[in-house]
Amino acid sequence: xxxxxxxxxxxxxxxxxxxxxxxxxxxxxxxxxxxxxxxxxxxxxxxxxxxxxxxxxxxxxxxxxxxxxxxxxxxxxxxxxxxxxxxxxxxxxxxxxxxxxxxxxxxxxxxxxxxxxxxxxxxxxxxxxxxxxxxxxxxxxxxxxxxxxxxxxxxxxxxxxxxxxxxxxxxxx
Amino acid sequence: xxxxxxxxxxxxxxxxxxxxxxxxxxxxxxxxxxxxxxxxxxxxxxxxxxxxxxxxxxxxxxxxxxxxxxxxxxxxxxxxxxxxxxxxxxxxxxxxxxxxxxxxxxxxxxxxxxxxxxxxxxxxxxxxxxxxxxxxxxxxxxxxxxxxxxxxxxxxxxxxxxxxxxxxxxxxx
DNA sequence: CGTGAAATATGTATCGT
DNA sequence: ACGATACATATTTCACG
Numbered sequence: 134x135x136x137x138x139x140x141x142x143x144x145x146x147x148x149x150x151x152x153x154x155x156x157x158x159x160x161x162x163x164x165x166x167x168x169x170x171x172x173x174x175x176x177x178x179x180x181x182x183x184x185x186x187x188x189x190x191x192x193x194x195x196x197x198x199x200x201x202x203x204x205x206x207x208x209x210x211x212x213x214x215x216x217x218x219x220x221x222x223x224x225x226x227x228x229x230x231x232x233x234x235x236x237x238x239x240x241x242x243x244x245x246x247x248x249x250x251x252x253x254x255x256x257x258x259x260x261x262x263x264x265x266x267x268x269x270x271x272x273x274x275x276x277x278x279x280x281x282x283x284x285x286x287x288x289x290x291x292x293x294x295x296x297x298x299x300x301x302x303x304x305x306x
Numbered sequence: 307x308x309x310x311x312x313x314x315x316x317x318x319x320x321x322x323x324x325x326x327x328x329x330x331x332x333x334x335x336x337x338x339x340x341x342x343x344x345x346x347x348x349x350x351x352x353x354x355x356x357x358x359x360x361x362x363x364x365x366x367x368x369x370x371x372x373x374x375x376x377x378x379x380x381x382x383x384x385x386x387x388x389x390x391x392x393x394x395x396x397x398x399x400x401x402x403x404x405x406x407x408x409x410x411x412x413x414x415x416x417x418x419x420x421x422x423x424x425x426x427x428x429x430x431x432x433x434x435x436x437x438x439x440x441x442x443x444x445x446x447x448x449x450x451x452x453x454x455x456x457x458x459x460x461x462x463x464x465x466x467x468x469x470x471x472x473x474x475x476x477x478x479x
Numbered sequence: 480c481g482t483g484a485a486a487t488a489t490g491t492a493t494c495g496t
Numbered sequence: 497a498c499g500a501t502a503c504a505t506a507t508t509t510c511a512c513g
Contacts, residue, residue, distance in 0.1 A: 154385075162385075165378035169342065174507065183481050185509070199384045205338035205376045207474045212327075212335075212372070214474055219424060219431060236468045243479055248469040251392060251462040258392060258462075262475060289424040289431075295409045296421040299472060301380045301387055302435060306416055345488060359499050361489075 154199070157182060159303050161190055162199065166300050169203045206299065209262055214244075216263040217291040222277060223284045227255040231282040238280065244272060266290075327372070330355060332476050334363055335372065339473050342376045379472065382435055387417075389436040390464040395450060396457045400428040404455040411453065417445060439463075 154162070160180040164171065171179075177187035194200045209215060224231055232250075239248040239259065247260035263269035269288070277286045327335075333353045337344065344352075350360035367373045382388060397404055405423075412421040412432065420433035436442035442461070450459045 162378070162380055166380050167377065168375060169378045170376045172507065173509095184507080185482090186480050188509070189480090197384070198381055200378045201381050202341060203343045203376070203378045204340065204472055205335070205342045205373045206472055207335055207339050207476075208371055208374050209474045211370070212474050212476060217422070240469055243473070243475040243477075245469060246471050246473070247467075249390070249467045250465045252465050253462060258464075289426060291431075292423045292425050294420075294422045296413055296418060298419050299377055299379055300416070300419070301382045301385050302416040303380075303385060304416075346490095347488065356500050357488085358490075358501090362498085 158190060158194065158199075161187070161194065163303050165191070165200065165203075166303075213264055214262040216265060216269060217294065218261045218263060218269055219289045219291060220259040220261055220273070220277065220286055222257040222259065222286045223254060224257075225282045225284045235280065235282070238276070242276065331363060331367065331372075334360070334367065336476050338364070338373065338376075339476075386437055387435040389438060389442060390467065391432075391434045391436060391442055392462045392464060393432040393434055393446070393450065393459055395430040395432065395459045396427060397430075398455045398457045408453065408455070411449070415449065 157180050161176065164176055164179060173188050173191070174184050176191075177184040180187060182190070191200070209217075222235075224235065235257065236248065239245045239257075244262050245259055246262055247258075249258050250256070251258055261269065261272060263272060269290075273286070273288060277283060330353050334349065337349055337352060346361050346364070347357050349364075350357040353360060355363070364373070382390075395408075397408065408430065409421065412418045412430075417435050418432055419435055420431075422431050423429070424431055434442065434445060436445060442463075446459070446461060450456060
């Protein structure tokens with residue numbers, strides 16, 4: 134009972150095709166993931182299409198889920214969250230209920246910007262935004278120490294972010 | 307001979323003020339970091355301003371560096387990069403030249419989506435996008451094993467991304 | 480997919496508070 | 497200094513070939 138669009142346009146697929154995106158689609162995506170403030174006119178010109186044709190493709194790319202969303206990226210520093218920490222969490226028991234509870238908790242905390250499971254230790258890796266060290270310590274105590282089913286955790290303070298891109302490789306690199 | 311706006315509007319600052327953003331600015335940022343496809347008209351209505359006044363604020367927020375950029379977020383899965391890996395790298399000698407060379411190398415590799423230095427071990431943490439396990443192994447051999455000055459590295463395969471937001475906390479949480 | 484026209488949004492100027 | 501109204505310009509978007 135799936136309802137989402139199963140694939141992108143009626144291009145050749147199901148043949149083990151690697152991608153259903155043609156060169157123009159890739160150029161559109163390349164531009165938009167760098168800067169989506171450009172007008173559709175400008176974009177159309179850059180990719181060699183008329184504005185309506187370009188717009189149709191962008192909309193198709195959206196509804197197909199290739200473009201998941203379009204957002205403004207804000208400066209954490211200016212907004213008072215200059216600190217970034219990588220935390221690793223180990224649960225007591227990796228059972229379904231405990232995992233789900235933990236993930237739901239992380240989902241609702243704005244300071245947790247990333248939460249993922251990694252192979253090997255049945256661990257979570259978190260990226261956490263904080264105002265300062267005290268603010269982080271507060272978070273660690275409130276959320277990590279007291280959270281149900283947490284066995285242990287480690288924190289690593291990020292000294293410098295050298296690269297943090299939202300871009301996904303497009304060309305067959 | 308400065309030309310860029312030295313600070314954000316002529317609000318009260320230099321008084322050790324924590325922030326120069328008022329409630330309306332925060333509402334603008336809140337909307338735009340969730341979805342920047344809304345028109346300025348719609349945004350203006352939502353924040354209770356006239357379209358020109360709203361536009362002026364958005365532009366000011368941009369040139370002040372509060373909004374750093376506006377981008378389309380693409381689906382790594384659809385684009386053929388479903389795999390995410392966290393790598394930790396330890397350099398032989400944490401000298402200036404080696405660090406800079408490594409950071410420059412990471413900056414130019416599209417598959418490296420994040421690169422940061424963490425306290426404690428003078429280490430790097432990388433987040434790497436790959437097509438599959440073989441593709442990552444290839445990367446690890448070419449980039450991590452053979453990179454000059456690398457002492458050791460570990461890789462952790464991300465099984466599931468539960469949360470990955472580009473949003474920064476706005477309200478005084 | 481392109482062209483042309485209608486609908487809509489953006490951007491500017493000016494005035495008022 | 498900031499916002500609102502009104503007007504001009506530009507872009508988005510629809511219908512059609």
